[in-house]
Amino acid sequence: MKFGVVVLPGSNCDHDALHVAHDVLGADAEVLWHKETSLKGADCVIVPGGFAYGDYLRAGALAKFAPIMEPIRRHAEAGGLVLGICNGFQVLTEVGLLPGALMRNQHLRFLSRDVILRTEEIDTPFTNALTEGQILRMPIAHGEGNYFADDATLDELERNGQVIFRYCDDEGRLTAEANPNGSARHIAGICNRGRNVLGLMPHPERCAESILGNADGLQIFKSIAASFASV
């Protein structure tokens, strides 16, 4: 299988994602420049973190008009895998591939620290290497990660098992202190109805090697690879 890592003007986690996919996981991986109109045969497209187009207007708002977005939309609609990390998550909500929006953090501060996540669903190509309820530690680095959707949408996400990760404490409890940014129902990551598009605010690509002190994020990449191995 092959990863394609999108590079938008202002992406800054693209090489981390490429490194994890290619060097750590050992998968085929290629950069997808924002002006490209083809995914170069990528099976899983990663929209990485950063500040695409300077986050002008709204985070992710201008990125949706990048030429590369059209093939990504078609890929997603055909069931192809798309992973949006941090700014990539914001982009995917703006593009309309994921519901809801990411708003300013509740306490208005840019947060750069580790958070604890609870794995809510393992029945996705992104989480099949995890166990249900598994606790993960991952870094966040965002000013706009406060997940918002109206109640009807949130209910629907829960009903369909589309809430994939929630912010929790060390014991997996959803305490108010464990929610770093005020996200609705502690949501840190969601998938689409078809379960082939995942967006999350934490950075799995920044914690994928034990030499860096934490390899929890590698499980996401391993899951993606495993979902192709089993086909």
Added chain:
Amino acid sequence: MHATVTVELKPSVLDPQGKAIEHSLSSLGFAGVEDVRVGKLFRISLAESGQTRENVETQLRQMCERLLANTVIEKFSYTLEE
């Protein structure tokens, strides 16, 4: 023609930035500030195109829906002047 577009969070969406400003105004001694909501204002100059006002308004609405506002969380309004 000149359009002025205002984009703001929907009333149902919490605005922490507005809340922080509201608190700051109160602590500066401005009594009676009950609520502050922060929005964005766009001044758009439109070339004379001979289009009907109705068409221009339709275009403005499309601009708002496709780019200027994220209608999941924001609402928009506009005024149009010759």
